[in-house]
Amino acid sequence: MQNNLINEETLQRLLEENKGLKAELEAKTKEIKYLSYHDELTGLYNRKFVYEEVKRLKESDSFPISVIIISLNKLKMINENHGHTQGDKYIKKAADLLKKNFNEGEILARIAGDELAVVLKKTEQEQVDKIAEQLNNSFDQANINNSKEFSLSIALGTSTMDARDAEV
Template identity: 40%
Template structure:
C-alpha cells in the first residue's frame, strides 16, 4: 500500500526535509517536497498528495494559513494534514487542530512516532473514502428503490401508489381548486388482440408521453392501470383544465398525423374539479372517471364535452 501513497513534506529547512524523507523512504512512500507555503499550494493544485506533513513556521505563508487555505477548498479539504513544528505549547497545538489538522508531530522527530502517525492517518483517510463511497452507493440505491416504488416502469410516469398517496395528501388540502383528469386509451384490447402486446405497449408509451408533454412541470401525471392515466392539477380550475385538455387533443392529432400507425391513437378524457373544502376528493376522481367513460370510444372533441357545470 505504501508505494502508492504520496506524502508532501512542506518545510523551509533542508535539514528537516532530509530527516523526514529518510524516515518515510524506509516504508517506500512516494515523497514530494515544497520549501514554502506557496509552493505547497501550487503543488496541491497540480497533484493531490495522500497526506501532508506541514511545518508551521515558514517565511511566506505559515502552516496555519496553508492549512486553512486547503481546508477551505472542497477539492483539497479531505487531505489529512499533520503539523510538524518545534512549537509544543498547548495553544499552538489547539490552533493547529482548529485550522483543520488531524495530528501534530513535535521536533526533533522520532522515527517510530512519525511512521506510526503517518500510517494511522493514511489508513483512516482510506477508510473514510471507502465509507463515503459505500454511503454514496447506498444512497444511490435507496434513491433508486424510492424512485421505482413510486414510478411506473414502462412509462416512467408516477404509478398508482403515488397517485393514491397524493389523493390522500390533498384530501384536506386548501390548495383549491384541485382538478383531476382521468384518461383512457380507446380500443387498446383490439390492438393487443390483433397486433400483439408489444404494439399495444407502444400505444401506452405514446399516450404517456403525450400526457406528460401536455401538462406543466408541477402537475402530477400517473399511470394508474393498464391503459388508464390520471392527472392532478393543484390550485387550478376550469381555465387551466381547458388548456390541458386542448393540449392533449392537439398532441394526439399531431401524433397520429406524424406516425404511420396500424390504428389511430385515441384517448378518452374526463375531468372534475374540487372547489370547496367539504367536497370529497375521491368523489371528484369518480366524477372524472365517469365523465371519461361516458365519452369512451366517441373520439370526442372539446366542443362535444359538456362543461356547463363549471
C-alpha cells in the same frame, strides 16, 4: 504498540470505503424511492403517488383539485393481435404526448394498464374541461401527423373537488 490497533493508513482507507458505501447506499435509496412512485414503462408517476399526492393536496390550500382520466382505447386489441411490445409502444406514445401537453411539475401518471391521469391544483371545472378538450385535440392532431403507426384512441373524463368535497 499493540497488534489490535490500526494504523493511520488503514483508518483512512476504511473511512474512504465507508464514504463510498454511504454514497452507494444513498444512490440506491434514491433509486428505490423513484421506482416506488413511478411507472417503469412510461416514467410517469404511478397510482400510489397520485393517491398520496391527492391526499396531501387535500390537506393543503390547493383547491379546487381537478383530475383528468385518460383511457387508452384499443390497447387490449393491440396486445392480443400484435403483441405486448406493440402495446407498450402504444402506451409510451400516449405518455409522451401527455408530457408534451403539460409543464414539468404537473402531476402526470399511469394509474392502470390502460389509464393515465393528470392532477391539476387550483383548477376549476370549466378550466379542466377546456384543458381536456385541448388534450383530445392534441391526440387527434398526433394521429393526423403520424398515420404510419397505430392511431391513438382515447376517452377522457374530468372531475373537480373543492374544499367542501374534501370534508366528506
